[in-house]
Amino acid sequence: MKAKAITLNVNGRRHQVTLFPNVTLLEALRDLSYTDVKNGCEKGDCGACAVELNGKVINSCLVLAWQADGAQILTNAGLGTMESPHPLQEAFADAGAVQCGYCSSGMIMAAKALLDENPNPSETEIREAISGNLCRCTGYTQIVNAVQMAAEKMMQQRAQE
Amino acid sequence: MLPEFELLMPRTLPEALEMMNESSRVIPLAGGTSLLVDLRGRISRPQMLINIGGLDELRGVRVEEGYVVVGSAVTIADLKHNVLIAKHGQVLQQATRVFANPLVRNRATIGGNLAYGSPAADAAPPLLVLDAEVELTCKDAKRTVPLKEFITGVRETVRHPRELVTAIRWPILPEGSVGVFHKLGLRKADAISVLSIAVMLHRKNTEDYAQVRIALGAVAPTPIRVTPAEELLSGGPLTPEVIARAAQLASESTHAISDIRGSAAYRKRVITALVKRLLTNLAEGTKEKKHNESEGYHS
Numbered sequence: 001m002k003a004k005a006i007t008l009n010v011n012g013r014r015h016q017v018t019l020f021p022n023v024t025l026l027e028a029l030r031d032l033s034y035t036d037v038k039n040g041c042e043k044g045d046c047g048a049c050a051v052e053l054n055g056k057v058i059n060s061c062l063v064l065a066w067q068a069d070g071a072q073i074l075t076n077a078g079l080g081t082m083e084s085p086h087p088l089q090e091a092f093a094d095a096g097a098v099q100c101g102y103c104s105s106g107m108i109m110a111a112k113a114l115l116d117e118n119p120n121p122s123e124t125e126i127r128e129a130i131s132g133n134l135c136r137c138t139g140y141t142q143i144v145n146a147v148q149m150a151a152e153k154m155m156q157q158r159a160q161e
Numbered sequence: 162m163l164p165e166f167e168l169l170m171p172r173t174l175p176e177a178l179e180m181m182n183e184s185s186r187v188i189p190l191a192g193g194t195s196l197l198v199d200l201r202g203r204i205s206r207p208q209m210l211i212n213i214g215g216l217d218e219l220r221g222v223r224v225e226e227g228y229v230v231v232g233s234a235v236t237i238a239d240l241k242h243n244v245l246i247a248k249h250g251q252v253l254q255q256a257t258r259v260f261a262n263p264l265v266r267n268r269a270t271i272g273g274n275l276a277y278g279s280p281a282a283d284a285a286p287p288l289l290v291l292d293a294e295v296e297l298t299c300k301d302a303k304r305t306v307p308l309k310e311f312i313t314g315v316r317e318t319v320r321h322p323r324e325l326v327t328a329i330r331w332p333i334l335p336e337g338s339v340g341v342f343h344k345l346g347l348r349k350a351d352a353i354s355v356l357s358i359a360v361m362l363h364r365k366n367t368e369d370y371a372q373v374r375i376a377l378g379a380v381a382p383t384p385i386r387v388t389p390a391e392e393l394l395s396g397g398p399l400t401p402e403v404i405a406r407a408a409q410l411a412s413e414s415t416h417a418i419s420d421i422r423g424s425a426a427y428r429k430r431v432i433t434a435l436v437k438r439l440l441t442n443l444a445e446g447t448k449e450k451k452h453n454e455s456e457g458y459h460s
């Protein structure tokens with residue numbers, strides 16, 4: 001195997017890294033300290049590693065880092081800060097949607113993809129949108145509540161603008 | 162950790178075909194949602210992959226000379242939102258809504274779905290009732306194979322190792338065609354099909370005339386068309402009696418498999434029930450449409 005230098009743009013920061021072709025985007029992100037991206041099943045079943053790749057939410061375990069060369073990547077940590085969290089992050093905390101926390105980053109990224117397209121989703125639509133994300137604590141009720149809370153807050157914010 | 166492999170990164174289709182021509186052991190990587198899972202599980206150990214998912218020439222949906230042409234690297238999510246598919250491939254669009262989950266749909270390609278040769282490929286039954294063809298391209302030649310002949314066994318297709326699936330195409334449906342897709346999984350979302358079925362009904366002005374196409378996924382070693390039942394129904398009229406007989410025949414003529422998701426006996430019962438239900442709904446739906454000009458689902 002030959003390594004190659006690639007560029008990963010993560011949460012607005014540009015990284016030059018030299019990687020072997022069999023390194024997944026998930027592994028590359030975690031090695032760059034984006035440890036909010038979790039390694040769960042490594043076969044696309046659990047969604048813990050979900051990130052946005054050029055605006056589309058995907059499982060980073062099923063993308064090779066080389067395939068993301070030059071792409072824009074957004075992880076949960078890039079959505080907000082402790083001082084100024086994203087409405088979804090705030091709602092997850094307020095609704096008690098974070099138990100062990102392992103699924104939260106991926107859940108939030110999947111929920112963000114939904115709200116980007118559909119600002120006022122039904123419960124069924126929320127459940128469909130997070131159908132690729134597993135919560136082993138089975139805290140789905142609170143997670144769905146959190147997405148609803150965030151949707152309302154974001155609609156209010158937009159109305160005020 | 163994934164096993165070691167070399168990865169070719171062509172920028173254009175001609176470059177990709179040139180690389181494929183140099184060795185028969187170069188394996189295409191599109192969305193990676195099947196291939197990377199298999200690599201991780203050590204189900205396959207290719208030495209050399211070629212990344213084709215990003216090639217512009219394999220993207221896009223267009224209508225051309227009476228055909229709908231879908232690039233092989235178009236994702237399931239793209240198809241789910243595409244207006245041409247809504248108009249000319251509604252039965253396929255129905256399948257995209259119950260395909261995997263949103264994360265997988267954003268990567269999984271239609272070409273990869275067919276090229277993988279899985280009996281449970283959810284795009285296959287809709288494409289079979291659309292009479293779709295698979296376009297295969299190698300460095301010096303291009304050929305088109307009916308989808309019916311493309312998948313030959315579990316994970317087996319007629320694709321030559323140096324060929325790429327470049328497009329999927331089907332003739333634009335005549336007016337008065339309606340289709341429906343149904344997937345039976347062990348859970349509502351994100352499940353591999355226990356059985357999937359697509360039905361296409363074409364009616365002419367007279368109520369009595371009907372042409373029917375039926376396809377099944379995940380019941381046999383390949384996705385299949387159910388020809389005996391289609392022939393029985395062909396010409397119409399679609400009375401409850403003939404629908405019931407066709408449903409029975411569809412089940413009897415299918416050599417259903419048993420696997421971890423269901424037994425052959427179960428699948429056979431489900432075939433009868435679903436063929437009957439979907440045909441009845443379609444037949445009634447088109448009748449209604451004629452009488453009240455209401456919107457049914459176009460195919």
Ligand SMILES: Cc1cc2nc3c(=O)[nH]c(=O)nc-3n(C[C@H](O)[C@H](O)[C@H](O)COP(=O)(O)OP(=O)(O)OC[C@H]3O[C@@H](n4cnc5c(N)ncnc54)[C@H](O)[C@@H]3O)c2cc1C
Binds near residue numbers: 324353
């Ligand atoms: C969690 C999960 C859920 C899933 N659910 C479903 C489901 O509900 N229904 C379903 O049908 N599938 C499902 N799948 C399987 C998979 O997502 C699909 O089959 C998908 O369409 C494969 O496409 P891909 O682009 O990811 O293919 P890849 O993994 O890139 O490739 C698959 C195979 O096709 C070959 N190939 C790909 N493109 C070409 C081409 N253009 N020319 C020649 N060969 C090519 C590759 O060499 C490989 O052998 C699921 C997978 C996961 C991980």
